[in-house]
Amino acid sequence: MINILSIVISVLLVILAFLAVSSKTLSKSIVYLSALSMLSVLGFVVMKAPDVAVTEAVIGSGLVTALFVFTLLSSRKVVK
């Protein structure tokens, strides 16, 4: 059971990392990075690290995404 779960998590991690690094638009890339961070939380839980999982869930997929979005928010206005 745990083995199948870890294989699924590993495959999805690699796919999401490839999409985050190689997608053309910045906003898509940021969303893929957030999903990758959320999936790594699942990986931490499988490896019995609840402290790291809580921290990564709050910081990695919540706050860092917000900072990226704020950066895009302030830059888009000059283009218009």
Added chain:
Amino acid sequence: MKKVLSLLVVLALGFGIINSLNQNSSFPKFGEADVSDRVSDRYINKNVTEENEEVIFGEDGYETGSSNFVTSIVANYRSFDTLGEVTVLFISAFGVALLFSKDSKRVSLNFKPNFMLRVGSRALFGLIIMTGIYISVHGHLTPGGGFPGGTMIASSILLLYLSNDSFRTKIKGFKLLEGFMGSLYVLIGVAGIYVTGYFLENFLDTGVVGDLFSAGIIPIVYVIIGLKVGSEIASIIDNFLTEEVS
């Protein structure tokens, strides 16, 4: 051409890492690590300076009374590392504030917050800030601790920024809280020198493993870390939401 070259470099690196780890006999295979062979065994049995065979939940008289081993490493055995880490975070927040020092007008959101968003975020603000404080206070019993708790406090303030178009925190107050908490952390370390002779030594009674009031200075240090991290990240968020007055 450049992509092919960098792909070759990356593949060589990955092959090198996997090959050298497979050749190394002292590196354990995945899932076969031997904890009793490592220094962590002493952290788990709480016997770095004294001799314990085993630690039982609900007993007293151990080196650190924290039932969460990760917390006992972060806030007690390796507390000096954590002091350095908090300093790194302070320097990065200071750098962000320095880069945006001329900006003073708030970035306007391109939507108008409606009634539901305003009321709902104000109700959620209380819940999220209470969860953050709960996680910081119970860092020695449950997973979590000062770092995620402080970040939750900062994200509740982020919610206020999103719900109100003209909301700005009082930056002076956050700077004051942050500096006060940082110096309090160092003062606790210096108090350790006076009482026991070592910097950041746990000089209070460690109590019963599993009680709320246990583990000596660990909950105090973790609450201090939570407030400091929360105020630092809140000031980073405020700096990101400002722009230059044109």
Added chain:
Amino acid sequence: MIQYASIILIMLGLYGLLTNRNVIKIIISLNVFEIGLNLFIISVGYVDGGLAPILTGNSTSVLSFVDPLPHALVLTSIVIGVGTTALGLAFAKKIYAKYGTYEIDEMGVE
């Protein structure tokens, strides 16, 4: 299995750092690199059938726990990661205010 995936994540992050010419994409690649590194450090301390490193009711430390030292190190690394990411994004914002673009090749060209 997760160990191999984390090494592939490190490789993908390095590939992104080498090939991308956009400031934001470079910071995203750095974050991917960091997630891979954190997963790898945690996987070094994993024990098959081990418990999460928290003492709960009526349990003793004789039971087999997962190694808690990598968890403490990764906890530090994540929080420092958000600091460096925030500083990098602040620089990116300043670069945009000066040149009006995120692409490195277009900077300084009128």
